[in-house]
Amino acid sequence: MDMNKLSKIYVAGHRGLVGSAIYRKLQEEGFDNLVVRTSGELDLRDDEQVNDFFAEQRIEYVFLAAAKVGGIMANREHPVEFLRDNLCIQNNVIDAAYQTGVKKLLFLGSTCIYPKLAPQPLKEEYLLTGELEPTNEPYAVAKIAGIKLCQAYNRQYGTRFISVMPTNLYGRNDNYDLQHSHVLPALLRKFHEAKEQGLPFVEIWGSGEPRREFLYVDDLANACLFLMEHYESSEIINIGLGEDIAIHELADRIRQVVGYEGAIRYDASKPDGTPRKLVDVSKINGLGWKAVTSLDEGLQQTYTWFLHNQAPVKNILLGI
Ligand SMILES: NC(=O)C1=CN([C@@H]2O[C@H](COP(=O)(O)OP(=O)(O)OC[C@H]3O[C@@H](n4cnc5c(N)ncnc54)[C@H](OP(=O)(O)O)[C@@H]3O)[C@@H](O)[C@H]2O)C=CC1
Numbered sequence: 302m303d304m305n306k307l308s309k310i311y312v313a314g315h316r317g318l319v320g321s322a323i324y325r326k327l328q329e330e331g332f333d334n335l336v337v338r339t340s341g342e343l344d345l346r347d348d349e350q351v352n353d354f355f356a357e358q359r360i361e362y363v364f365l366a367a368a369k370v371g372g373i374m375a376n377r378e379h380p381v382e383f384l385r386d387n388l389c390i391q392n393n394v395i396d397a398a399y400q401t402g403v404k405k406l407l408f409l410g411s412t413c414i415y416p417k418l419a420p421q422p423l424k425e426e427y428l429l430t431g432e433l434e435p436t437n438e439p440y441a442v443a444k445i446a447g448i449k450l451c452q453a454y455n456r457q458y459g460t461r462f463i464s465v466m467p468t469n470l471y472g473r474n475d476n477y478d479l480q481h482s483h484v485l486p487a488l489l490r491k492f493h494e495a496k497e498q499g500l501p502f503v504e505i506w507g508s509g510e511p512r513r514e515f516l517y518v519d520d521l522a523n524a525c526l527f528l529m530e531h532y533e534s535s536e537i538i539n540i541g542l543g544e545d546i547a548i549h550e551l552a553d554r555i556r557q558v559v560g561y562e563g564a565i566r567y568d569a570s571k572p573d574g575t576p577r578k579l580v581d582v583s584k585i586n587g588l589g590w591k592a593v594t595s596l597d598e599g600l601q602q603t604y605t606w607f608l609h610n611q612a613p614v615k616n617i618l619l620g621i
């Protein structure tokens with residue numbers, strides 16, 4: 302019944318930050334019956350395409366890491382896509398998984414599902430106990446609907462669909478777009494470019510006071526495999542490092558990793574978002590899983606990857 306090396310596993314969103322890390326981890330562990338499709342080959346918002354794909358492939362396990370994802374400004378500028386596309390993707394994949402008898406599905410939620418002013422650290426039971434953060438409410442509503450849909454299928458049809466809530470993530474294959482990415486990749490790129498171009502300062506959005514928790518995506522992938530193999534409950538489960546950091550401290554750490562010696566300025570016209578987001582990891586730790594990569598190690602590895610993969614591409618485009 303449980304996932305074995307020959308099981309047919311679909312990683313939805315395999316080119317993204319999370320999906321690519323899960324794909325790498327599955328390969329490393331010797332799972333070699335993996336199915337993947339780009340969004341160009343299979344648009345998961347289209348129910349006919351999704352139903353045909355699942356009917357043809359007879360998939361046994363699904364990691365649902367395909368979604369419309371972005372940082373604070375992307376969420377603010379594109380509320381329609383963050384709500385509508387995510388609802389379509391998850392409704393289509395979850396229903397097709399049920400219709401074709403998928404043995405187990407793991408749905409990627411996010412800690413933005415918790416109320417903006419919930420007590421810290423965020424326990425799983427705080428879901429739906431207060432107002433959401435307005436900058437990402439449409440995305441959070443879609444994610445909450447995904448959790449509830451998994452629970453509903455489990456209750457009504459006896460499926461095994463689990464939902465995990467990772468904290469903010471970073472690592473290779475992240476989105477490094479300055480306008481639409483999350484803070485960590487944006488700052489790596491801003492400091493790198495400021496150093497390369499000898500700029501006198503780097504601009505950080507907001508006050509620098511909000512606190513966030515950052516988990517290295519390879520640890521997250523490891524947790525997803527662990528939970529696919531050892532977690533059966535319909536109840537949500539957090540995945541995090543268990544420590545958070547203020548954005549101004551993050552900026553200073555990244556400045557040091559990159560080796561930039563200029564100044565840091567704050568742009569108060571940009572939103573801060575939720576003041577703090579630290580997850581309680583006692584549930585997953587109690588099952589025997591713990592993150593192993595410190596923020597310093599993860600930043601170093603991510604910057605090395607960036608230098609080999611992102612920075613040269615940019616330099617070629619700029620002709621430098
Ligand atoms: N990044 C983070 O900090 C966090 C992420 N998560 C969750 O993890 C999951 C993955 O996020 P992340 O890896 O960061 O996102 P990315 O943007 O890096 O990757 C998303 C992937 O989804 C695929 N995708 C998007 N739209 C469609 C579509 N219409 N049809 C098919 N595929 C589509 C893309 O495929 P293609 O490349 O082929 O276009 C892409 O590879 C999401 O559910 C997100 O909510 C949770 C907490 C934090």
Ligand SMILES: C[C@H]1O[C@H](OP(=O)(O)OP(=O)(O)OC[C@H]2O[C@@H](n3cnc4c(=O)[nH]c(N)nc43)[C@H](O)[C@@H]2O)[C@@H](O)[C@@H](O)C1=O
Pocket residue numbers: 370371372373374376411412413437440441468469470479481482483484485487488504505506507511513548571572573574575
């Ligand atoms: C994962 C999570 O990610 C999002 O929520 P968020 O954590 O608020 O997003 P963020 O990473 O964009 O910002 C974190 C903090 O950092 C500050 N900040 C400074 N300078 C830059 C900067 O240059 N870029 C960005 N993006 N932010 C910056 C920024 O102002 C904010 O205070 C949602 O998608 C949400 O739905 C979700 O799930």
